[in-house]
Amino acid sequence: MRILNASGCLDALTAPDVARSLDAFVTKTVTPLPREGNLPVRIAETGAGMLNSIGLANSGRDRFLSEALPQLRELDVPLWVSVGGFDAGEYAETCAALDDVTIELNLSCPNVEEAADSAAAIVAACREATELPLYAKLSPANWDISEVARAVEAAGADGLSLVNTIRGLTLDERSLRPVLGPKVGGYSGPALKPIALAALFACYAAVDIPIIGMGGIESGRDALEFVAAGATDVALGTVLFSDPEAPVRIRDELGAELSALGLGSPNEARGRAHEALEPFSHTHRT
């Protein structure tokens, strides 16, 4: 089981030590053109998590390829590039320009307009454009996420990333106006965990491709639950903000959790949530 960061939750070039503590580093989403991102205020804490409305701020594909990517390769950590766009062609163009990385398709940023094409159409276009491993990052806002999961698997995705943030709103204590500049943002942190687990649980039963589980993981116990629900690997997001040493801590805690349950490795726990409990003897009333 690998531990990655969730896209947009770490800058490996300003915090290389944190990036090196991961099994792979996932970049912030790269779009074809530079994006300034949304105007402040961009983040707000809530009782059980946080909202962000960064708005895919990034320097664009050309500068990413010429400036950031060569520096990221020097870190000697396996790289995942998060790819975004506004139609299937934009995603595919970026995929075609990449090599020697894993690609995560950001199909679900809650802070920008939805792409015009369906998740499956985008995956199909990217599959045509590259032979690199393609992971599809899905939104937990889909009522039937397993249907989307099956569609992107059929379109050629090699794996799923579950889940992105879900849209939320928070109001200022005194003014009762939205705290965030763009009003709504993506909700992450501990509150997202049961929502992510439900999405993971549904998709694990629906597809045969590996799944990266993420959404509110803060401890080894949380990571274990994602594995039990079906995750092959896990990613850390909001917890990295409060604890840059979380990758090391969570790996240690996971080892202790597995030992306490008499399990030798995460593989032995994978999918456990889908197994029936051992039958026990019933006393039938007659």
Next chain:
Amino acid sequence: MSRRERLRVVGADPVGPYTLIRIERGGLDPGIPGQFFMLEAPGRPLPRPMSLCAAPAGELSFLIDPIGPGTRALCALSPGEEIGVFGPLGNGYRLDVERPLLVGGGIGVAPFPYLSEQMGAPPALLGFRSEWHAEAASLVPNAEVVLEPTYVTERIPVGRHDVLACGPEPMLHAVRELEPDAQLAWEAPMACGYGACYGCAVEIDGELRRLCVEGPVLNGRVLEGAAA
């Protein structure tokens, strides 16, 4: 070099409406005045960025205004409790100036006790909204205090000092109008403090950039838009 450690609170003393939280220093470097630390706010999902107020032997202290759930949780800390402390972070003040004048407003006085100590007690001009708030001026030597409705900007002898300022945004903008080369300590909501979250973006040199990495102390000439 920044580090994260769990450290014990050794004191929480009221200073007017504010609270001076004193924490054992552990292996942390106090850094340069104007740099900040991320303090774990008990019961809250995110830590809070706080500039260092003072660095007495073996301690780090932070002056905190209880204005929201995180700062209220910090002010409610008791001696003996432990919190995560991460820092020092960001860029502090340049201390190699010839005619320093510290200009502060309200809780913006927070980094000045350490700054004053490191600069040999230069003159300070501090504005507060009431006598009660102005009790914090006792932490800064050689300070002249003004109370609302008088503003510090009415008392700056323009062009005669190298101004190092910290305070509310309107004050910083007004100081910059008078003293374009002033060193200004800004603030913005931050989730991480180390460049990961992109939450603290402000317009610097015409581009939205991360205050935690580029600042929080910036020369008056580089900041175009309003800080968040």
